[in-house]
Amino acid sequence: MSDEELVRRLWERDEQALSAVQQQYGSYCRSIALRILGNExxxxxxxxxxxxxxxxxxxxxxxDSLKAYVGRITRNLAFxxxxxxxxxxxxxxxxxxxxxxxxxxxxxxxxxxxxxxxxELSAEINVFLAGLSKENxxxxxxxxxxxxxxxxxxxxxxxxxxxxxxxLSRLRAKLKxxxxxxxxx
Amino acid sequence: xxxEDLFEAMEGIDARYVEEGREEPAKKPGSWDKWVRxxxxxxAVLVLAGAGALYFEKNPLSPKVxxxxxxxxxxxxxxxxxxxxxxxxxWEDMKDVQRFSSFLLNGKEYRTMLILxxxxxxGEALGTGTLRGQDLYTDEVHTADxxxxxxxxxxxxxxxCVCMPSEPDRAYAYVNASWRPETLGAFIGQxxxxxxxKTGLVYTDRGPDxxxxxxxxxxxxxxxxxxxxxxDTVNEGPDLTVGKRILSIAVRVDLLGNHYKTFxxxxxxxxxxxxxxxxxxxxxxxxRIDAFVKEVTENHxxxxxxxxxxxxxxxxxx
Numbered sequence: 001m002s003d004e005e006l007v008r009r010l011w012e013r014d015e016q017a018l019s020a021v022q023q024q025y026g027s028y029c030r031s032i033a034l035r036i037l038g039n040e041x042x043x044x045x046x047x048x049x050x051x052x053x054x055x056x057x058x059x060x061x062x063x064d065s066l067k068a069y070v071g072r073i074t075r076n077l078a079f080x081x082x083x084x085x086x087x088x089x090x091x092x093x094x095x096x097x098x099x100x101x102x103x104x105x106x107x108x109x110x111x112x113x114x115x116x117x118x119x120e121l122s123a124e125i126n127v128f129l130a131g132l133s134k135e136n137x138x139x140x141x142x143x144x145x146x147x148x149x150x151x152x153x154x155x156x157x158x159x160x161x162x163x164x165x166x167x168l169s170r171l172r173a174k175l176k177x178x179x180x181x182x183x184x185x
Numbered sequence: 186x187x188x189e190d191l192f193e194a195m196e197g198i199d200a201r202y203v204e205e206g207r208e209e210p211a212k213k214p215g216s217w218d219k220w221v222r223x224x225x226x227x228x229a230v231l232v233l234a235g236a237g238a239l240y241f242e243k244n245p246l247s248p249k250v251x252x253x254x255x256x257x258x259x260x261x262x263x264x265x266x267x268x269x270x271x272x273x274x275x276w277e278d279m280k281d282v283q284r285f286s287s288f289l290l291n292g293k294e295y296r297t298m299l300i301l302x303x304x305x306x307x308g309e310a311l312g313t314g315t316l317r318g319q320d321l322y323t324d325e326v327h328t329a330d331x332x333x334x335x336x337x338x339x340x341x342x343x344x345x346c347v348c349m350p351s352e353p354d355r356a357y358a359y360v361n362a363s364w365r366p367e368t369l370g371a372f373i374g375q376x377x378x379x380x381x382x383k384t385g386l387v388y389t390d391r392g393p394d395x396x397x398x399x400x401x402x403x404x405x406x407x408x409x410x411x412x413x414x415x416x417d418t419v420n421e422g423p424d425l426t427v428g429k430r431i432l433s434i435a436v437r438v439d440l441l442g443n444h445y446k447t448f449x450x451x452x453x454x455x456x457x458x459x460x461x462x463x464x465x466x467x468x469x470x471x472x473r474i475d476a477f478v479k480e481v482t483e484n485h486x487x488x489x490x491x492x493x494x495x496x497x498x499x500x501x502x503x
Binding site: 011012013014028053056057059060061062063064065067068069071072073075076079083098099100102103105106107118119121122123125126129134135137138141142144145146156157158 | 186196199203210283296321
């Protein structure tokens with residue numbers, strides 16, 4: 001079923017539409033949540049919450065891409081839960097490595113407590129991504145949106161793990177340069 | 186800026202990039218692949234030759250049905266007064282009508298459909314109710330008291346209209362999700378459908394295959410063949426198994442602006458609709474449905490729509 005059809009049925013408050021969303025995107029959402037949270041039980045709970053939030057937010061929202069919409073809600077909920085669970089603990093876990101890599105993109109001189117307008121930062125990242133080749137963009141999104149592991153990315157793109165690591169490192173340096181030039185210091 | 190801020194900001198990237206991130210990466214050609222491509226090209230010629238015969242062999246309709254024609258169309262424009270949604274919006278970024286998804290009046294809950302009601306169709310004041318909305322990020326509930334008005338020609342059991350705190354001159358329709366007309370006649374009467382309803386495209390429901398769309402089926406035909414003479418049909422919904430969908434008809438109720446819904450005909454003889462967001466299932470019978478399907482498919486040209494995107498790319502609807 002197309003996203004357009006699913007969104008239409010959600011707007012019609014068709015209860016079967018939510019089952020259809022779960023069938024179509026349940027695994028997709030579960031994989032997003034699992035990569036961030038690291039365990040099935042939390043991921044399952046997160047996906048259930050995401051589906052409920054989708055039901056209660058469509059309408060009034062009418063997303064063009066239901067896949068991205070549900071994925072975003074899941075990612076947001078998973079990350080919120082991750083941060084709550086992590087409070088008081090230090091480091092560890094494969095997802096923590098994703099965050100540590102992103103730390104390299106933060107321009108020098110930037111204070112941790114500095115208020116950053118998330119929307120502005122998203123807009124800058126969009127500009128950065130638009131300037132990449134499709135393959136590089138897919139690599140970057142796989143790692144830093146979907147939190148795929150390096151071995152998973154290597155297998156999917158048919159690269160060696162070292163190649164993936166090197167290319168991501170270069171992309172992070174490029175993002176850092178972009179943010180520095182954009183004045184995020 | 187913290188690393189967590191950067192991860193959170195990634196959430197707001199363009200939806201196209203999110204989808205692209207899950208596409209199959211382009212294969213890098215090797216010498217073995219050249220042989221595969223030759224074999225696939227040769228096989229494609231045979232497949233195309235057989236496709237025409239296969240369509241008619243599988244087509245359950247009569248031999249009088251014409252083969253559908255591909256037609257390039259532009260996708261629908263999004264509603265101009267509601268911004269396009271590319272990410273889960275924050276409370277402060279939404280208009281009031283997006284924030285307040287429900288309205289409570291006299292014990293009934295009405296839900297927004299983001300539909301503007303023309304000032305000419307705003308009726309008498311009904312009393313004060315409560316708008317209710319929830320911030321998806323913080324879970325905080327927000328409320329506001331506002332006056333409800335009738336929509337002329339539509340029963341208040343079905344829908345009312347409400348002005349938003351920030352837009353006192355514009356009334357938006359809120360529909361009662363629990364409204365269950367007892368019969369098809371009550372459904373037609375309480376929405377004044379004979380005066381207010383127009384029908385549009387008719388399309389077959391072929392599951393994963395592209396729908397076949399019929400563009401010029403007259404509203405009068407829908408009345409004559411499906412609705413007239415069936416007014417006593419009882420509303421059997423919503424917990425019901427109605428069989429596979431055969432055909433859908435786009436319908437519009439003008440009193441509610443751009444409120445587009447569908448009538449769907451099913452293989453168990455039901456006409457089902459979520460017009461005004463309520464589940465309604467009327468068993469009008471397979472005979473009526475088959476006669477209508479025959480009328481549409483034998484007397485109208487069907488099309489397979491190919492949507493042209495703003496970037497000039499062409500996509501085939503799923």
